[in-house]
Amino acid sequence: MRVLHVISEMGAGGAEAVVAGMVRSGGDFGWESGVASGGGHRAEALRAQRVPTYDLPVARRRATGVLRAVAAARRAIRGFRPDVVLAHNVSASLVSRLAAGRTPVVSVFHGVAETDVRGAARILRRTSRAVVAVADASASLLRARGVAVEVIPNAVFAEPPRVHRGAIRGLLGLGPDVPVALCPARLEPQKRHDVLLEAWTLVAGAVLLLAGDGSLRAELELLAEELGVADRVRFLGTRCDVPDLLEATDVTVLTSDWEGMPIAVLESLAAGRPVVASDVDGVREVLSGGGGVLVPRRDPKAAAAALAKFLFDSNARAAAAEAGRAAVERDHDPHTQMKKYDELLRTTVGGRR
Template sequence: MRVLHVISEMGAGGAETLVAGMASRGHEYGWTSAVASGGGFRAGALASEGVATFPVPLALRSRMGALRAAWATRDVISRFRPDIVLAHNVGASLVARLALVPGRRRPLVSVFHGVADSDLTTAARILGRTSDLLVAVSPASSAQLTGAGLSEPVVIRNAVFTRHPVFGRREIRASLGVASGTPVALCPARLEPQKRHDVLLEAWSRLSGDAELWLAGDGSLRAELESRRDGLGCRRVRFLGTREDVPDLIEAADITVLTSDWEGLPLAMLESLAAARPVVATAVGGIGDVLSDGGGLLVPPGDPAAVTKALETLLYDPSARASVASEGLRTIQREYDSHALMKAYDEMLRLALEGKR
């Protein structure tokens, strides 16, 4: 089965992590995989493994931009000749539908990773018109779509593709000048409004002790957030920029923290739990489904005081941190296995392909 993934870019985000894992592991399930994207370090890594990657300008800032992306994607489809197209998120689904020649027997499967509630109506309208089959990455994402009037999608929960750290905890901390005993919280998230770093910085400004916060990611709000950090007098907050070594950073940190307003099912959280690092996260999207059996502390969105309290518990109480970490590791091993994810996608795609024929 020839599978083409279409996605806006292949950088550090969760959808990109999923595509990289699926494309890398696809040969184990009889797939010949390719990825069409705007590029990024994950595309380079896949190319080095022998996975076909195609550069497609998928920045959809205008109607002409969408048409140019569709034209480039149609060329990719002509060259790669996929049996099925897997589009990740709404913009990629629109581009893929425009690129597919009407009447050809190539199903388009859209994977919905989540959107803000304010964008849901538009997203549902586009997905309803473009997708032959719709997949949601968590029950919460599925509920979003059915609430917007779409038929219930297939739910295939995100999972962890094992990525072993290149360097150990001591080496990473030494490279950043951080002592081995200093408590460290890692926030692996783009510096964009959805992720609400302003809430995290407000919470951090209230935190006592000598803990350090690492912000791994970049984005349009970086200058504003750096200014906010300085204005709040936040101590020991590092902006690390975009990183290709997030597994190493997770290994070097003690916990991870996500204060987003909305999420689908963040891969960074699952990777943290798989590394026995507990999570402080807002109770949005699929996060609550994961942490309901342990592995972290849930906080309400937009509540700095609750974030501070949760951080204090996990950063400064080693026994509590170890207990929560063990619960999270058991959850990952039981519920979020990459083989189960790949098997579910394989069965679904083959059924979709057979139905289209």
């Protein structure tokens, strides 16, 4: 079965990690995979592995941008000749449907802001032969708006760290005993780094690593200065070495306003790192089995208290690490995820759906 993944970009995000993992594992299920995207380090890595990759400009919310993306997607489909297109997220689904002709399109809904759900549902109803949600919470939002959805939870295609804890801490200028928190998230409004920085004013004696870049970087750097925490916060920019950063870390934190089922959380649990996260959407599903602490949205005091618990209490860290690893192994196994996708896509290609 020839599967063409269509996605806006193949950089450091969670959906991109899912695509890269599915492409690497697809051969075990008889897939021949290709990827059409706006590029990024994961696309370059796949290209080096001789995976067919195609350039696809990001479809901005303007007609000219969508038309350019559709033209590029049509070239990719003609070149790769897939049996099915697997479109990741809403804009990719729209572009794929306009370009695919008779080739079926299956959409993977990784999540959108609550204000965008109605529009997303309308597009998915009209573009997709089948729709997959990565979390029960996301599926419920779509079903309430008349979209038939199958839930296939995200899995973590774990990559081992390339260097040991002491070495990566040395490269980051961190002492061997300093408590470290990591926030692996784009510097965009959804992720609410402002809440995290306010929480950090209540956590003394530790360092916060912000791995990601985005439109709010300058504003957040200024806020860190104003709050008096700039000397304890490191803006690392976009990173391709998250497994190494996790090796250097004691706890991971996400103070987002909304999430689907973030791969950053799954990667952290698989690495034995407890997670402090906002009590939202798919994060609640992941952490319900242990592995961390959920805190109310936009509550810096609650986030600070949970961070301090894991930063300074080794027993709490160890207990959460054990629970988190068990939850990932039980509920987010890559083979189980791929088997479900394989069954869905083959049914779709066979025309019985």
